[in-house]
Amino acid sequence: MTNTVLCRKYKTELEALAVPPFPGPKGEKIQQTISKKAWMEWLKHQTMMINEKHLNVLDPSTQDYLATEMDKFMDGDDYERPEGYVPPSESTDS
Numbered sequence: 001m002t003n004t005v006l007c008r009k010y011k012t013e014l015e016a017l018a019v020p021p022f023p024g025p026k027g028e029k030i031q032q033t034i035s036k037k038a039w040m041e042w043l044k045h046q047t048m049m050i051n052e053k054h055l056n057v058l059d060p061s062t063q064d065y066l067a068t069e070m071d072k073f074m075d076g077d078d079y080e081r082p083e084g085y086v087p088p089s090e091s092t093d094s
Contacts, residue, residue: 007035010078012022014038034074045081052082 005016020027021039030039044067049055049057055062072079 005032005035007038008033008036009041009076010035038074038079042070045073045079046070048082048085 003016003018004013004091006015008014014037017031017034017036017039020031020048034042049069050057055066057063057066069079071077
């Protein structure tokens with residue numbers, strides 16, 4: 001049986017993460033409030049931001065920035081995207 005969670009991003013019951021994404025209370029809270037689907041989407045977006053902006057993930061200011069952007073992403077707020085980014089559903093085939 002798959003565990004589910006009321007997803008913070010999608011506001012519906014979806015498959016939960018099997019384990020917290022990192023140790024400690026923050027990781028446990030993410031596991032309890034964010035679906036596997038939303039977390040995988042965030043990881044893809046975070047990777048794109050790290051690569052496009054050449055972010056140093058060891059820098060505490062970068063870690064704070066990514067945590068803030070993750071909260072915006074999960075809450076449906078306006079989160080930062082790379083310059084010129086067009087989501088796949090909005091792109092046009094030529």
